[in-house]
Amino acid sequence: MAEPILFVLMALGSLAGAVTVVAARNPVYSAMGLLGTLFSVAVLYVLQLAHFVAAVQVIVYAGAVLTLFLFVIMLIGVDTSEDWDEKLPYQRAFVGGLAGLIALFAGALTLFGNFDWVPAATSTDPDSTNGTIQAIAELLFTDWVLAFEATALLLTIAAAGAIALAHYRRGQT
Amino acid sequence: MGVITEFIKGLRVTGGTMLRTIFGDELVTIEYPKEMRQKPQRFHGRHVLNRYPDGMEKCIGCELCAGVCPAKCIFVRGMDNDPEDPTSPGERFGFVYEINMLRCIFCALCVEACPTEAITMTHLFEMSTTNREDAIYTRETLLMDEKGEVPHMFPDDELADMDELAVADGWVRATAPSGLTSYQGVRMWQGTPGPGDWDPEPDQEQIDAVSPTEVDDG
Amino acid sequence: MSWPEFGIVVLRVVVTFVLLLVVTLINVWAERKIVADMQSRIGPSRAGPWGILQTLADGLKLFFKESVIPRKVELGMYLLAPFLAIIPAFLIFMMVPWGKPFMIGDHEVALQGADLNIGLLFILAMSSMAVYAVVLAGWSSGSKYPLIGGVRATAQAISYEAAMGLAMVAVVIFTATQGEGGTLSLAEIVERQTGTWADVSPILSFIPRWNVFPQFAAFVIFVVAIVAETNRAPFDLVEAEQELVGGFHTEYSGMRFAMFFLAEYINIFSMSAIAATLFLGGWAGPTFETFLPGFISALLPTVYFLIKTYAIVFIFFWLRATLPRLRYDQLMTLGWKRLIPAALAWLVVSTVAIGFRQFGPPWS
Amino acid sequence: MIVAAGWYMALAAALFLIGAFGLLLRRNALVMFMCIELMLNAVNLTLISAGRALNDLNGQVAVFFILVVAAAEVVVGLAIIVAIFRRRATASVDDLSELRG
Numbered sequence: 001m002a003e004p005i006l007f008v009l010m011a012l013g014s015l016a017g018a019v020t021v022v023a024a025r026n027p028v029y030s031a032m033g034l035l036g037t038l039f040s041v042a043v044l045y046v047l048q049l050a051h052f053v054a055a056v057q058v059i060v061y062a063g064a065v066l067t068l069f070l071f072v073i074m075l076i077g078v079d080t081s082e083d084w085d086e087k088l089p090y091q092r093a094f095v096g097g098l099a100g101l102i103a104l105f106a107g108a109l110t111l112f113g114n115f116d117w118v119p120a121a122t123s124t125d126p127d128s129t130n131g132t133i134q135a136i137a138e139l140l141f142t143d144w145v146l147a148f149e150a151t152a153l154l155l156t157i158a159a160a161g162a163i164a165l166a167h168y169r170r171g172q173t
Numbered sequence: 174m175g176v177i178t179e180f181i182k183g184l185r186v187t188g189g190t191m192l193r194t195i196f197g198d199e200l201v202t203i204e205y206p207k208e209m210r211q212k213p214q215r216f217h218g219r220h221v222l223n224r225y226p227d228g229m230e231k232c233i234g235c236e237l238c239a240g241v242c243p244a245k246c247i248f249v250r251g252m253d254n255d256p257e258d259p260t261s262p263g264e265r266f267g268f269v270y271e272i273n274m275l276r277c278i279f280c281a282l283c284v285e286a287c288p289t290e291a292i293t294m295t296h297l298f299e300m301s302t303t304n305r306e307d308a309i310y311t312r313e314t315l316l317m318d319e320k321g322e323v324p325h326m327f328p329d330d331e332l333a334d335m336d337e338l339a340v341a342d343g344w345v346r347a348t349a350p351s352g353l354t355s356y357q358g359v360r361m362w363q364g365t366p367g368p369g370d371w372d373p374e375p376d377q378e379q380i381d382a383v384s385p386t387e388v389d390d391g
Numbered sequence: 392m393s394w395p396e397f398g399i400v401v402l403r404v405v406v407t408f409v410l411l412l413v414v415t416l417i418n419v420w421a422e423r424k425i426v427a428d429m430q431s432r433i434g435p436s437r438a439g440p441w442g443i444l445q446t447l448a449d450g451l452k453l454f455f456k457e458s459v460i461p462r463k464v465e466l467g468m469y470l471l472a473p474f475l476a477i478i479p480a481f482l483i484f485m486m487v488p489w490g491k492p493f494m495i496g497d498h499e500v501a502l503q504g505a506d507l508n509i510g511l512l513f514i515l516a517m518s519s520m521a522v523y524a525v526v527l528a529g530w531s532s533g534s535k536y537p538l539i540g541g542v543r544a545t546a547q548a549i550s551y552e553a554a555m556g557l558a559m560v561a562v563v564i565f566t567a568t569q570g571e572g573g574t575l576s577l578a579e580i581v582e583r584q585t586g587t588w589a590d591v592s593p594i595l596s597f598i599p600r601w602n603v604f605p606q607f608a609a610f611v612i613f614v615v616a617i618v619a620e621t622n623r624a625p626f627d628l629v630e631a632e633q634e635l636v637g638g639f640h641t642e643y644s645g646m647r648f649a650m651f652f653l654a655e656y657i658n659i660f661s662m663s664a665i666a667a668t669l670f671l672g673g674w675a676g677p678t679f680e681t682f683l684p685g686f687i688s689a690l691l692p693t694v695y696f697l698i699k700t701y702a703i704v705f706i707f708f709w710l711r712a713t714l715p716r717l718r719y720d721q722l723m724t725l726g727w728k729r730l731i732p733a734a735l736a737w738l739v740v741s742t743v744a745i746g747f748r749q750f751g752p753p754w755s
Numbered sequence: 756m757i758v759a760a761g762w763y764m765a766l767a768a769a770l771f772l773i774g775a776f777g778l779l780l781r782r783n784a785l786v787m788f789m790c791i792e793l794m795l796n797a798v799n800l801t802l803i804s805a806g807r808a809l810n811d812l813n814g815q816v817a818v819f820f821i822l823v824v825a826a827a828e829v830v831v832g833l834a835i836i837v838a839i840f841r842r843r844a845t846a847s848v849d850d851l852s853e854l855r856g
Contacts, residue, residue, distance in 0.1 A: 007758045011766045018770050020459035023854030027785050028468070028530060033790045035523070037770070044763065048807040053815050053822075057799075063519025064549060065787045065829045070526050071545040074538065076840040097767050097777045099767065099834060100763050100773060101838040106765075133508065133584065133813075139816050144847055158827035165834035178716075187713045191428040326505045 005070055010047075014040035027073050031066055038062050052133045183209065217279040218297045220272055220324050223290065223315040230260050231291035232267035238283035238292055246276035249284060267291070270312040272302055295323055302326070399613055400502055404485065407504040411484050414697075415656045418444040421701075422656075422708050429712040440551060450649060457575035458645035463533035469686065472531060473643070473650035478525030479517040480657040486510045488578045489665045490674050491692035501676075502693065503578060511559055511575040515552070521658065524550035525622070525629060525639045528651070532642035540638030543719065544629040547619060549627075550726035555616035559611040559707035561741050562602055569600075577665075603670040610670045610728055614706060618660040619726070623707055625714035625723060629699050633716075652726040663703035664696070671699040721734050763804035771797035785834050788829065793800050 013036055020033025038061045045054035140148050193199040203210060212218075223231045235252020249321050252268035260266040293313075307326065314326055325336050416678035420435060420443055427434030435442030460469070468616045485504025492501040507513050522544055529541020560582075571582040584602060588595035619626040630638030640651045667673060674692035683691075717725065746753075774793030781787055799818045806814020 001759050011762075014766065015769060015773070016779075018773040021786070021793055022773055022780060026465075027783060028465075028527075029762075030786050030789050032468070037793060037796065041800055042769075043492050044766075044800060045803055047758070048763070048803050050803050050818070051509045051806070052512070053799075053803060053818050055516050056819065057508045057520060058516035059512065061796075062794070063552070064517060065524075065826055067519070067522060067526070067549060067821065068543050068829060068833055069785065069789065069852075070523075071528075071542065071549075072837060074526075074530060074545075076837060087823050091779060097775055099772070099776055099852055104785045105446075106768075125782060133575065135812050136815055136819070139812055140819070143813075144816055144820075147820055151827075152818055155823060156826050161473070162797055162830045162834035164782050165831070165838050184709060187429040187709060190431060191425065194428040194431050199431045200433065202433050204433060204436060336449045 006043065006047055010040040010043045013037075014044070028070065031069050031073065034069075035062055035066055038066070049132065052136055181257070182233040194265050210233055212296045212298075212354050214295050216217060216294075216298075218295045219276075219300055219323075220283070220292055220310070220315055221295050222267070222270060222292055222312070225262070230266055231263055231289045233263040233289055233291070234265040235288065237286045237288065239284040241282045243282060244276045244278045247271070248273075263289075267312065270313065270315060271307065274308045274310055275305065276306045300321060300326075325344065330359040395498055399495075399498055401419075403500065403502065404504050406502075407485060407489070411481065411657060411660065414660055415653060416446045417443070417448075418656050418660055418704060419449075419652075420656070421704070422653065422711075423707065425708045426712045428708070439552050452650040453652075454646055456645040460645055461642050462471055463530040463531065464642065465533065468527045468531035469642075470522050472528035473647045473654075475527060476521065476654035477650050477657070479520040479524075480661065483514055483517045484657065484661040484664065486514055486577055487661065487668055487727075488673055489664070489696050491689065491691055492577075493689050497524040497551060501578060506578045511563065511633045515556055515559070516656075516713055518662075519548065521620075521654070524651070524654070528643065531641040533640070533711050534642060536635040536637070537639050537641050540629045540631075540635050540641075544622065544639065547622070547626065547629065547722065547726075550723060551616045551619035551754065553731070554612055554726065554734045555620060557731065557738055558609040558613040558616060559669065561734070561738050563600060564643075564742055565606055565745060568749060571616040573712055577673070578592065581668055584672035585675040599672055600673065601670060601672040601675075605668065606741065608733070609741070612667070612734050612737065613666055613670065614703065615725075615730060617666060618707060618710060619722075620705075621658045621662055623655075623659065624711040625716050626741055628719055628722060629715060631716060659704060659707055663707065664700045666703050667699035668694065671702075673699070760804040760808035764801055767797040767800040767804070769797075770794075770800070784839075788832055788836075792825060792829070795821060 017033040017038075017040065021030045021037070024030045024033060038057060042054040042062075045051075045057060069142030100102045180319070190199065190367055225231060232249075234249060236249045237252065239245075239247040239249045248269065248271040249267055249268040251265040253265055254263070279294070283295055284290075284294055301309075314324055317323055422432040423445070424442070437444035438448045439443040486507065488501065488503040488506070490502030492499050494500070501600055524547075526541040526543035527539040529539070529544065532538070555617070563573060563575060566580050566583055568577070572582075574580060580602075583601050586600045587599050590603070598604065620631045628638075629635075630640065635641070640648055645653060674696040676692060676695035678688040678691045680688045771794050772792045774797060777793065778787055779789035783788065799821055802814040802818050802821075806812060
């Protein structure tokens with residue numbers, strides 16, 4: 001019983017957050033919208049018994065990535081700039097048309113569609129939650145160990161690259 | 174490693190102080206309204222206008238205090254005494270006497286200037302008011318009453334501490350209305366608020382006989 | 392879930408909440424009193440015996456004070472920020488087991504807000520949430536000092552959370568060798584610290600089985616990191632009075648300021664509680680069930696927990712009274728060039744040592 | 756009572772579309788970045804739902820990798836934005852269309 005209620009709440013929350021990201025004039029409000037979406041999606045992960053991913057989502061996305069966004073927004077002070085002038089002439093109209101078409105298609109699908117395409121969830125065994133972290137760890141360190149090492153390397157390179165890019169020498173610019 | 178030893182040294186200082194404060198007597202603060210620190214003898218507190226032991230006012234309205242005041246905060250107007258019922262032993266008395274405590278710098282030049290030692294300073298220092306008018310002390314507030322106590326600005330105030338006024342320590346010599354030290358050797362009503370009786374001022378010969386520090390006015 | 396179980400869940404959340412509030416009230420008073428003692432002063436002494444009700448009086452005063460809203464604030468974020476500060480603070484403590492579970496009838500009552508299997512990750516997540524309050528409060532106030540405080544808070548939180556997480560990892564890896572498989576649940580971590588080291592060596596049979604003995608380096612790193620994480624002196628650059636007025640809460644007053652204040656002290660207590668749980672064995676301790684009445688035995692673990700936590704809270708106060716504030720570059724140097732490498736090195740050392748103990752040397 | 760995986764997928768699709776439109780509409784490089792994050796999140800939600808529906812943990816592992824890659828991407832991207840901002844004092848991508856200093 002709890003899952004449908006929470007799903008509806010969190011779905012609305014995440015959609016509202018997403019719209020805020022796109023529509024807010026101030027990048028700080030965009031970041032807050034993204035925070036709302038991330039949180040709602042994390043709750044949705046919990047609903048789907050992916051506790052570990054939910055926690056990592058909050059730690060990595062909300063804790064690090066968004067904080068970095070806010071830091072950059074405040075550092076370069078773009079929180080007052082307007083960016084709604086358009087230089088590509090037909091892009092707005094194109095996006096609007098596309099959005100309308102997709103909405104039409106989705107509506108039609110909801111009304112007349114074939115719902116056998118979307119399967120019902122099969123596994124909701126709550127006892128499996130306790131094993132989730134161990135199970136993920138087992139997968140990570142057996143089947144996916146090469147990818148795991150590769151992402152570790154990627155992170156190191158990204159950190160080094162970021163330092164190299166952001167390193168500011170006086171008189172360089 | 175130097176950092177760590179310094180760090181531990183610092184922790185020892187604060188920790189030791191804490192233990193000494195709790196179990197020893199290293200406390201340096203006192204709980205002010207409950208207990209008061211003994212103020213230095215020549216502390217410059219609020220002013221008081223003195224009386225002679227017979228109840229006469231010492232102020233003769235000469236305005237020397239107002240003249241010498243560097244902050245220009247004293248306002249005095251003299252008035253001729255009524256011959257039937259004189260207020261002061263001289264010809265005139267201080268009819269209006271006002272000190273603006275917001276301007277006063279507590280330099281005590283008025284005390285120095287006063288020829289009759291009418292104005293002196295006490296050890297009272299709690300002079301906060303809630304408006305500017307109350308900071309101007311008038312004759313009623315400055316003039317000591319018959320019992321030798323300094324009047325309080327707000328006697329009805331529930332925070333007014335009357336006991337404190339009784340120990341107010343104005344410094345004044347027990348001179349006679351004539352200005353001579355004729356009260357010497359006689360123990361009498363001291364004419365100044367302060368703890369205990371004060372001995373009258375010694376003769377000039379006595380002053381010359383002893384070293385100056387022993388004739389401290391306490 | 393049956394009704395009695397639901398009632399137990401609600402009850403333990405409420406009790407945890409109330410415990411946290413009471414303890415925080417005492418904490419604020421204790422800090423003022425202890426720092427006063429360290430500076431040969433008296434401290435609060437008027438409200439109640441030894442001034443113990445001072446916090447309550449201050450809280451009431453702040454509650455009834457006018458909340459001034461400056462003209463140039465971003466109103467939405469300005470009003471939201473205090474709540475963002477206080478909610479993660481409460482949620483963190485919900486993870487901490489503050490007493491030994493006991494039975495009522497056939498229902499087990501765990502003295503803990505909630506026991507998640509991802510408890511430690513949840514704590515990390517919530518403590519990284521706490522920085523949003525500071526950043527948003529600083530930004531939305533629309534003036535210089537709060538903004539600088541907010542930007543500082545961002546960098547500081549990111550830097551020290553890494554060290555904190557690494558210290559936690561060392562403990563988790565060590566804990567995995569103490570029982571059946573690894574765990575991130577705080578209740579389980581405490582369970583594994585009960586008893587003594589008697590099985591390692593009979594000489595150690597009187598030393599409690601706390602993680603702080605094998606993981607002392609991690610403990611030191613963790614304590615330094617939580618002091619920085621809660622923005623306490625000497626790492627309180629976020630609200631450095633001498634340079635930033637009040638930092639992020641400069642423009643806040645009345646109830647909203649009180650919420651920031653409360654959140655800071657709740658964070659101190661929760662973080663100390665987590666340190667006590669991870670390293671000092673939480674509620675673990677002798678309960679003398681054989682010769683003490685039952686309810687005292689049931690209460691003793693909570694007392695042990697509070698004593699251990701307050702020992703770490705005392706370290707917070709001691710540091711505050713002792714150390715001058717770090718400069719900003721010193722803060723970053725300590726975080727990135729000292730603490731994180733130290734945590735990584737300790738992680739390697741501890742893991743290799745555990746490997747030797749579990750599997751013997753690799754060359755044999 | 757459980758929610759069918761289809762609903763999660765539909766929500767993910769909606770999030771992805773909003774992110775995509777935002778990417779097309781906005782000109783602020785930071786906001787465009789956030790829209791990309793939104794799309795990545797939508798994909799993550801899809802993977803988790805699919806993993807649960809198929810009772811397969813590999814979905815969660817994939818999400819884990821996407822998170823890591825997203826974090827790396829954000830780090831480098833933000834560093835580039837800061838570097839560009841030092842040179843141009845703008846965060847609007849229209850002004851950056853010429854790849855000249």
